[in-house]
Amino acid sequence: MNRTFSLLIGVVLTVAASFVGLVLIPDWQLDPLEPVEAPDGTLRPQAPTGTVAEGRDIYSQLGCIYCHSQQVRPPDFGSDHDRGWGTRQTHPLDHIHDEPPLLGTMRTGPDLANIAVRQPSRSWHHLHLFNPIITSPGSNMPPYRFLYEAVPRTDGAPPENALDFPPEFDDPDHWWVPTDRAEALVDYLLSLDHTYSIEGDP
Amino acid sequence: MADRTSETPPSATPKPDPDALRGDVVRRARIDASCRGPVMFFVLTAVAWLLIGSLLAIMASVKMHTPEFLSDLEPLTFGRVRTAHLNTVIYGWSSLVGIGVLLWLQARLSRSTLRFHKLLYAVGILWNLAIAAGTWALLFSHFDSVEWLEFPVWTAALLGVGFVGVMVVSLDLFRRRSKHHIFVSQWYLFGAVFWFPILYVLANLMIHLGMATGVAMATANWWFAHNVLGIWFTPIGLAAAYYFIPKVLGRPIHSYYLSLLGFWTLALFYNWAGTHHLIGGPLPVWLTTVGTVASMMMFIPVITVAINHHMTMVGHFEKLRYSPTLRFIVFGAMSYTLVSAQGSLMALRRVNETTHFTHYTVAHAHLGMYAFFTMAMFGAIYYMVPRLLGREWPSATLIRIHFWTTAVGIFIYFTGLSWGGWRQGEMLNHDTVDFLAIVDYLIPYLWSRSLGGTLMTIGHVTLAILLWKMWRGAEEEAQGPAVFKEEPAKTKILPTSDGEEEDS
Numbered sequence: 001m002n003r004t005f006s007l008l009i010g011v012v013l014t015v016a017a018s019f020v021g022l023v024l025i026p027d028w029q030l031d032p033l034e035p036v037e038a039p040d041g042t043l044r045p046q047a048p049t050g051t052v053a054e055g056r057d058i059y060s061q062l063g064c065i066y067c068h069s070q071q072v073r074p075p076d077f078g079s080d081h082d083r084g085w086g087t088r089q090t091h092p093l094d095h096i097h098d099e100p101p102l103l104g105t106m107r108t109g110p111d112l113a114n115i116a117v118r119q120p121s122r123s124w125h126h127l128h129l130f131n132p133i134i135t136s137p138g139s140n141m142p143p144y145r146f147l148y149e150a151v152p153r154t155d156g157a158p159p160e161n162a163l164d165f166p167p168e169f170d171d172p173d174h175w176w177v178p179t180d181r182a183e184a185l186v187d188y189l190l191s192l193d194h195t196y197s198i199e200g201d202p
Numbered sequence: 203m204a205d206r207t208s209e210t211p212p213s214a215t216p217k218p219d220p221d222a223l224r225g226d227v228v229r230r231a232r233i234d235a236s237c238r239g240p241v242m243f244f245v246l247t248a249v250a251w252l253l254i255g256s257l258l259a260i261m262a263s264v265k266m267h268t269p270e271f272l273s274d275l276e277p278l279t280f281g282r283v284r285t286a287h288l289n290t291v292i293y294g295w296s297s298l299v300g301i302g303v304l305l306w307l308q309a310r311l312s313r314s315t316l317r318f319h320k321l322l323y324a325v326g327i328l329w330n331l332a333i334a335a336g337t338w339a340l341l342f343s344h345f346d347s348v349e350w351l352e353f354p355v356w357t358a359a360l361l362g363v364g365f366v367g368v369m370v371v372s373l374d375l376f377r378r379r380s381k382h383h384i385f386v387s388q389w390y391l392f393g394a395v396f397w398f399p400i401l402y403v404l405a406n407l408m409i410h411l412g413m414a415t416g417v418a419m420a421t422a423n424w425w426f427a428h429n430v431l432g433i434w435f436t437p438i439g440l441a442a443a444y445y446f447i448p449k450v451l452g453r454p455i456h457s458y459y460l461s462l463l464g465f466w467t468l469a470l471f472y473n474w475a476g477t478h479h480l481i482g483g484p485l486p487v488w489l490t491t492v493g494t495v496a497s498m499m500m501f502i503p504v505i506t507v508a509i510n511h512h513m514t515m516v517g518h519f520e521k522l523r524y525s526p527t528l529r530f531i532v533f534g535a536m537s538y539t540l541v542s543a544q545g546s547l548m549a550l551r552r553v554n555e556t557t558h559f560t561h562y563t564v565a566h567a568h569l570g571m572y573a574f575f576t577m578a579m580f581g582a583i584y585y586m587v588p589r590l591l592g593r594e595w596p597s598a599t600l601i602r603i604h605f606w607t608t609a610v611g612i613f614i615y616f617t618g619l620s621w622g623g624w625r626q627g628e629m630l631n632h633d634t635v636d637f638l639a640i641v642d643y644l645i646p647y648l649w650s651r652s653l654g655g656t657l658m659t660i661g662h663v664t665l666a667i668l669l670w671k672m673w674r675g676a677e678e679e680a681q682g683p684a685v686f687k688e689e690p691a692k693t694k695i696l697p698t699s700d701g702e703e704e705d706s
Contacts, residue, residue, distance in 0.1 A: 003384065004376070011393045011469065015400050015433065018473030022425045023408060026489055027418035060347040063281015069559060073482035077555055082633035090484040092417045100348050100409055100419040103483060107559035107630060108266070110637055132269070138638045140645070142269045146276045 033093045036198055044196040047097040048188070055188025058181050060102060067141070069104035070113045070192070084118060085111040091198045109141055116193040125186045126163055126178055134169050147182035150174040229313065234589045236315035237306050240322035242590055244302030245583060246673070247330050249666055251294025254337075256659040258287035263655050267648040277341040285352050286340045292350065292430075293361065294333045296575060297398075298326075300438040301368055303582045304391050306590075307445055308372050311388050312379035318371050325367035332360035348409055348419075350427035355410040358402065365399050386461040387445045390437035393469060397433040401426050417484055421477060428476030431570055433469070436538075439578040440507065443535045446585055447514050450528045451521060456513035464506035471499040478549035481558060497549030504542040511535045524686055526601045530581030533609060537573035541566065556631060561647065562623030565616050572658070573612045580608070580665065587672060596671045598686055600664050607661035615654030622647025 035043040048056050059065075072086030080086055090113055095101040119125060127134045130148055132141040151159060153175055162175040178186070262284040264271050272278045309316045316322075336357030339345060345352045353361075372395045376388065384392075405426035408414040414422050448455050455461060477485070477493030515532065522529050544566055548557050557563055584601065588594050595601060622644050629635040629643065 007384075007389070007392060008396070010466070011396050012400070014469040015397055015429070015473055018425065018429075018476075019400075019404055021492070022474065022477055022489065023404075023414065023418065023422045026421050026486065027408075027414045029486060030416060030418055033416070057344070061281075061344050062279060063285055063347060065347040065349075066281050066284050071483050077482050077551075079631050079633040083637070092484050092486070094484060095420075096416045098416060098419075099412055100346060100423065101417050102347060103417070103420050103480070105349065105479060105559065105563070108641075136638060138642050140266060140269050140641055140648075142265060142273050142280045144279070145274055146279075 030092050030096075033096050035096070036093070036196065038196045045094055045097060045194070046191075048191065051184040051187040052191045053188075054181075055184035055186070055191075056102075058185045059188055062144070062185075064112075065102050065104040065106075067104075067106055067108035068110070068112045069107055070101075070111065071103045072111060072113050072194075080111060083110070086114050087195055088197070090194065093198055094194050109139075112189070112192055113194050114192060116190045117195055120190070122186055122190065123164060125189055126182065127165070129182060129185065130163055130176060131169065134166065144182075145176075147179055147185065148176045149179055151177055230310070230589075233309050233313070233315055234592075236317070237309055238590045240316065240319055240326065241302045241306045241586070242673075243323060243326045244298050244305070245587065246669060247326065248295050248298035248302065249662070249669060251290050251298060251333065252662050253659075253666060255287055255291035255295055256655070256662050258283050258290060260652065260655050260659060262287050263648070263652045267645050267652065281347075282341050285345065285347075286337050288350065289340060289353055290333065290337055291571070293329075293336075293353070296435055296571065296579070298329060299579045299583070300394075300435060303442055303579060303586070304394065304438055305368075305371060305375070306586055307387055307441055307582075308375040308391050311385045311391075311445070312375045314375050314378040314380065316371070317374060318367075321367045322371060325364045328360055328364040332357050332364070346410070348423055350430060351405060351409060351423065355406060358406045358410065362399060362403050362406070365402070369395050369399065385445075386455065386458065386465070387441035389462070389465045390441040390444070393465070394434055394437040394441075397437070398430070401429050401434065420480060420483070421485065421489060424476040424479040426476075428479060429473060432472035432475070435571065435575045436468070436472075439534060439538065439575045442578045442582045443511060443531055443538070446527055446531045446581060447511060447535070450525050450531075450585075451514065451518050453514065453518070456510050460506050460510050464503045464510065467499070467506070468503040471496045471503070475500060475545075475549065478554065481549070481551060481554045494549045494551065497546045500542060500546050504539060504546070507535075508539040526595075526598075526605065526686065527581045527585040529605055529686075530577050530584065534574050534576075534578030534581060537569060537577065541569040541574055544569065556624065556627035558627070559630065560623040560627040561619040561644070562627060565619035565623055568612065568619075569616050573616065577608065577612075580604070583665070583669075587669065591672055591675075593672060593675060595668060597668065600668050602686060604661045604664040604668070607657045607664065611654045611657030611659075611661060613654070614657065615651055618647045618650030618654065622650075 035045060038044045071090040072088065073080045074089045075081045094113075095103070119128075124135055126148075128136065128141075129144045131143045131145065132139040148163070150171075151162070151174060153173055158175045159177050162177050165171070165176075261272065261278065262280060265273070265280045265283070269280075276282070305316060305322070336353040339354050339357065340352055345354065351358070372391065376392060379388075405422055408422040409419050444455060444461065474496035475493055477489045478497050479493075481490045481493070483490070511532075522532060547553050548563070548566060557566075584595070626640055626644055629640045
């Protein structure tokens with residue numbers, strides 16, 4: 001029975017040690033991080049609230065992270081900076097409000113850490129979500145038409161928030177109107193701006 | 203003592219000392235009979251999840267090159283089916299078949315009958331219901347995007363509670379083992395039944411119950427997701443390889459001490475390797491450096507295991523032509539060496555700079571979970587099920603179809619995505635290459651994955667048909683064992699070092 005006991009101790013200690021080293025110590029080391037003050041006096045990063053928080057849940061529930069990362073690598077590592085995906089490496093502080101952080105591990109599509117800076121247009125995001133090849137020819141991103149509602153066309157004026165398609169993508173029978181979920185998702189995407197400056201390396 | 207076999211293979215011819223052997227045969231038959239119900243329950247439901255997981259995989263794969271495919275149904279959008287695929291094959295197929303193989307191996311190695319049948323059925327039913335409900339939740343309602351841990355927390359709780367039953371039964375077998383000696387495979391199985399619940403419970407507490415904050419959740423995530431491969435699935439796969447290679451060959455494992463070194467270095471170093479999934483990410487640099495160092499140290503257990511398996515096989519490779527079990531197991535064991543060496547290299551910063559965020563990593567993951575683990579489990583099924591049901595496989599042709607579709611399928615899958623993924627990484631790292639040009643470049647490689655995945659699925663359906671025929675007993679009892687072909691007479695009797703005579 002003695003050997004069983006030593007085996008048990010060895011088995012439990014090996015995994016417990018790594019849990020302390022790789023999970024508890026980083027958690028303790030990163031716990032004191034506080035938001036920084038931006039030039040306009042507001043704090044960064046801001047905790048998502050309202051429709052931004054709703055949009056973040058939708059982003060998570062549609063599995064966007066399986067194709068899009070939200071982390072800019074260091075300048076000498078990959079070409080994230082040269083591609084204009086960010087001006088500095090992502091810092092642990094950028095994710096203090098993120099539970100869980102949506103860092104992602106795949107770039108079937110581009111990084112989105114600063115997508116609000118690259119694509120500030122609301123209508124661009126709606127068209128892109130409705131059918132990605134409208135804005136990005138050749139994209140293999142799935143269309144999210146189920147986030148939009150079809151309204152039968154009449155001779156009158158279109159609803160004010162109807163999508164404005166380029167002629168070759170125009171639907172002669174319907175106007176397409178964003179649902180609340182589509183609006184929330186775009187609100188979230190337009191909140192993704194991590195260009196404020198943070199001193200020091202991660 | 204080595205992990206020695208005194209086992210009679212399926213086509214045993216009468217032995218010189220029939221009395222002693224008869225005792226062995228009777229004892230093993232009693233152990234197998236005690237395992238029949240619960241182990242078959244785990245194996246059959248696991249294969250059902252394999253079929254569901256394969257279907258989800260093909261849908262996800264097709265969506266990657268043909269994004270309009272089933273695009274208007276929200277539950278079937280890429281992010282949902284991809285997640286449902288991962289969770290059904292990890293918790294449904296791999297974990298359930300792993301539990302079945304673990305229990306049977308532990309019973310055989312402890313030379314004890316399996317007890318607590320009602321408890322095991324309860325665990326099996328609970329796991330299946332929890333996975334079904336969890337998968338439904340992934341497709342139809344809400345989940346948090348935490349890779350490998352997407353199941354809602356109530357699903358995780360049910361799986362965790364159910365696993366206690368597996369621990370109880372496994373330790374009961376271990377405690378009642380009839381020899382003081384602990385076989386190599388038992389070390390791995392003993393470790394696995396403790397490691398999985400520790401990993402799973404702690405990771406869920408830290409992430410889903412919010413006990414960690416910010417990027418510490420990401421390190422908890424990869425501590426779990428990497429370790430679930432390394433100290434849950436890998437030990438079961440290696441235990442199977444360490445058991446079946448000597449068993450089918452009828453010769454002892456090359457070195458017991460080498461295998462102990464392999465076990466403890468795996469336990470020590472694998473645990474620390476997970477953070478290499480976050481190289482270049484928003485973490486203190488020391489964390490990812492630890493991951494890289496541990497990944498390099500992993501060469502020790504990997505080379506140890508490779509030498510041990512190879513030296514056991516040496517001079518007996520012709521057996522691969524006859525034994526389905528050996529063919530799948532050796533395919534798995536060789537893939538283990540390959541995937542582990544590859545994984546260690548991928549943890550180097552300069553390699554990771556290219557492979558991270560690409561399909562290269564996806565190919566690597568499937569080399570581990572499929573070419574190694576899943577193939578090893580197929581090998582285990584081909585050995586176990588005839589003994590559990592007291593019936594031979596109805597068709598060697600179907601087994602051959604199963605082997606070649608899955609082997610060729612994973613080969614196409616792995617080579618296509620590895621090459622495409624490596625080029626993807628190189629192009630991503632050159633900002634002069636337009637992003638959409640990379641997308642365009644990858645499309646043929648994504649098609650190759652759908653082709654490979656379809657072949658693998660054909661293999662899975664073939665296995666299901668074989669199991670169905672076995673279970674129903676609809677076929678006439680086969681006249682002899684399902685070997686691929688009869689061995690030449692001159693190799694029928696293979697003397698082993700301790701004087702036993704074995705054949706396959």
